[in-house]
Amino acid sequence: MTGKFIVIEGLDATGKSTLVAELAKTLGATLLTCPPRLEAPEFMVGDLRPHFDERPTVQRRAYYRAANLIASEQAEVALQTGPVVMDRYWTSTVAFAALDNNTDSIRNGRVGIHQNSASRMSLSC
Template identity: 50%
Template structure:
């Protein structure tokens, strides 16, 4: 007796296969999950202990103080540094960065590690910054140069193969904010067209991660990063056209802060 089999076509899968491993492999959604990764690495990566010591010294609040917290996001050469410095002076704010300066000497070491370890390092950087935000926002407005949106957007874009169409759809749990991470009052995403960004990059000596360098040669990767930024929710990014002069961009942002943060 012979058995007959039928081959039938089927629809496309709901998620691209690479998406299945994103959660807690490429993007961490809790402090504990990221912390435990570096705990496991202490014997083979001595620098892990230095990171854990820094984390243990910081509080990990989920709420900010009484003053607003504004995060400035965007690719390199979109004007983040110029804008954040201007905002610091204009509204008399504290200026913080993520990852924090305390982790800067360790970044080259962890940038060479596999994605799981590298992502845990950057995730913990956000929690250290959150402790700084909580402390400063009890006294003054806080401006943050990059935060969780950057960590998640680059990780998702790296993990998902192919083009923008393979990214998880808007509303996916991949884009949700970690429940135990302090939420900012407002997140602004600076954008400029690729030609203008390339013009600004020329002649600049940038300290870039592997992924930031890839932006300059990989059009698809850049598109995925930009789209991932826009799909992250609660809080979502407010898009700001950063093509005009720095002064005009500053005025745009001050108006947004006035309307949305009453600042």
């Protein structure tokens, strides 16, 4: 692994995306988001997140688990060439699952991350 992996977490509408963009620019880092923008032809806007945010909890959590795996893979690739700054990550999935009282998925490790990603440091702000 070549680069540093920095994750910015926080409440909605607190400036995370702005901070991540500025930090990535300053560090010359790859900027990633979690969930990543996943495009599907059947969705006019090309972003699956709003669709799954409206779905029942089981479907919504499955989407975010899959998104965490995809974001992990994107980070692994990007880290080969330098630092990565990510806007949210698996720690958000854990926090929102706890809000839904879905602690079984947390206890059973079903948050959708690569094993080596779990050992990386996540900073909350």
